[in-house]
Amino acid sequence: xxxxxxxxxxxxxxxxxxxxxxxxxxxxxxxxxxxxxxxxxxxxxxxxxxxxxxxxxxxxxxxxxxxxxxxxxxxxxxxxxxxxxxxxxxxxxxxxxxxxxxxxxxxxxxxxxxxxxxxxxxxxxxxxxxxxxxxxxxxxxxxxxxxxxxxxxxxxxxxxxxxxxxxxxxxxxxxxxxxxxxxxxxxxxxxxxxxxxxxxxxxxxxxxxxxxxxxxxxxxxxxxxxxxxxxxxxxxxxxxxxxxxxxxxxxxxxxxxxxxxxxxxxxxxxxxxxxxxxxxxxxxxxxxxxxxxxxxxxxxxxxxxxxxxxxxxxxxxxxxxxxxxxxxxxxxxxxxxxxxxxxxxxxxxxxxxxxxxxxxxxxxxxxxxxxxxxxxxxxxxxxxxxxxxxxxxxxxxxxxxxxxxxxxxxxxxxxxxxxxxxxxxxxxxxxxxxxxxxxxxxxxxxxxxxxxxxxxxxxxxxxxxxxxxxxxxxxxxxxxxx
Numbered sequence: 257x258x259x260x261x262x263x264x265x266x267x268x269x270x271x272x273x274x275x276x277x278x279x280x281x282x283x284x285x286x287x288x289x290x291x292x293x294x295x296x297x298x299x300x301x302x303x304x305x306x307x308x309x310x311x312x313x314x315x316x317x318x319x320x321x322x323x324x325x326x327x328x329x330x331x332x333x334x335x336x337x338x339x340x341x342x343x344x345x346x347x348x349x350x351x352x353x354x355x356x357x358x359x360x361x362x363x364x365x366x367x368x369x370x371x372x373x374x375x376x377x378x379x380x381x382x383x384x385x386x387x388x389x390x391x392x393x394x395x396x397x398x399x400x401x402x403x404x405x406x407x408x409x410x411x412x413x414x415x416x417x418x419x420x421x422x423x424x425x426x427x428x429x430x431x432x433x434x435x436x437x438x439x440x441x442x443x444x445x446x447x448x449x450x451x452x453x454x455x456x457x458x459x460x461x462x463x464x465x466x467x468x469x470x471x472x473x474x475x476x477x478x479x480x481x482x483x484x485x486x487x488x489x490x491x492x493x494x495x496x497x498x499x500x501x502x503x504x505x506x507x508x509x510x511x512x513x514x515x516x517x518x519x520x521x522x523x524x525x526x527x528x529x530x531x532x533x534x535x536x537x538x539x540x541x542x543x544x545x546x547x548x549x550x551x552x553x554x555x556x557x558x559x560x561x562x563x564x565x566x567x568x569x570x571x572x573x574x575x576x577x578x579x580x581x582x583x584x585x586x587x588x589x590x591x592x593x594x595x596x597x598x599x600x601x602x603x604x605x606x607x608x609x610x611x612x613x614x615x616x617x618x619x620x621x622x623x624x625x626x627x628x629x630x631x632x633x634x635x636x637x638x639x640x641x642x643x644x645x646x647x648x649x650x651x652x653x654x655x656x657x658x659x660x661x662x663x664x665x666x667x668x669x670x671x672x673x674x675x676x677x678x679x680x681x682x683x684x685x686x687x688x689x690x691x692x693x694x695x696x697x698x699x700x701x702x703x704x705x706x707x708x709x710x711x712x713x714x715x716x717x718x719x720x721x722x723x724x725x726x727x728x729x730x731x732x733x734x735x736x737x738x
């Protein structure tokens with residue numbers, strides 16, 4: 257019986273692929289570059305195209321669900337900022353207004369920021385704050401490993417939950433696929449409310465490679481919030497195969513936490529209500545405003561705008577804000593990213609900025625964690641170098657930092673990589689920081705990292721081996737899904 261089904265499938269695989277092509281053209285309505293990519297793959301291949309589309313392309317239901325996520329976000333009213341301090345940010349007022357009006361991402365002023373670049377210091381600080389929690393702990397992570405560090409966090413969270421502290425935990429269905437079901441059950445049995453984001457319905461494999469929550473959020477008692485590039489696991493302490501792990505994470509307090517809390521509850525409510533059929537009363541989920549969104553004490557003077565983005569938002573908020581930063585730059589643009597796969601518009605904007613006299617320095621890893629992404633990244637280096645952009649290869653371990661810095665005036669730190677997947681396919685979260693003092697600190701860290709990096713010159717790039725050129729060319733073809 258099984259053999260008969262396989263023969264039937266093999267016989268009609270071409271027609272199945274044509275059916276997918278029809279879906280892409282008339283229902284998916286992807287960007288032309290995505291549509292042409294998938295149509296080519298499905299028409300010219302059979303089984304490879306079918307399997308690839310199931311894993312990376314098919315998103316009809318996910319698009320419908322993520323639109324609900326976007327609708328949930330845009331109905332969160334946030335009045336535009338009226339603080340007089342906004343007048344000092346005149347150069348960036350258009351970007352600020354765009355983010356406030358399209359994503360309801362309110363600019364906040366009374367905040368403090370602390371920067372972490374090493375996992376040891378970050379996780380020590382996080383564990384201490386979690387241990388002091390009195391009311392609640394909210395966490396959303398792409399990867400939460402079950403190794404030594406993960407177990408330490410799980411133990412602390414269980415203890416806090418059993419003591420009466422509310423613990424809500426969002427885990428991504430792909431990033432946390434290695435987390436044993438037994439472990440999740442033990443967390444639930446310890447009074448921890450665990451939700452899995454787009455879980456897999458099959459053991460050992462998840463067909464939903466796209467539409468992941470790539471966010472790294474931790475909020476403690478409306479007092480402290482953390483976002484950035486560090487997931488939770490031993491790798492992020494430098495104990496993995498990639499060695500020393502260089503990343504960037506920030507700890508925040510102040511008004512910004514209310515905005516971060518909104519983003520967490522957007523994910524939480526979305527997961528809890530994936531199957532609702534209307535935007536009726538079920539849509540308007542109310543949360544205890546006094547508990548989760550209290551009036552904050554003045555903890556500092558740093559203007560911060562928390563920005564979330566997701567597939568099929570009407571606007572690509574993080575990507576659009578970064579594009580705005582590039583076009584408004586007057587002196588320099590510094591970028592740190594593990595994956596540099598820009599879309600055509602940002603790619604051209606960077607080249608135009610460089611040819612206009614803006615100093616652009618881009619730092620990428622010297623070693624790969626995903627081979628195809630690594631080679632695709634390098635495929636963009638050569639063309640950028642010819643326009644005067646300077647590239648650097650970080651040598652002291654693996655660079656996972658996601659930072660863009662412009663003119664000592666604005667910077668963004670968060671979970672979003674500089675690639676298609678973060679800009680178009682994943683649920684991401686970034687902080688846009690308009691505090692000159694903090695921006696200069698990030699710039700200083702970037703300059704310090706240059707001492708641990710080597711320059712990728714025109715000569716070095718053009719002298720690479722033929723096999724390397726072949727890998728780059730092939731990998732670049734897959735840029736839309738990397």
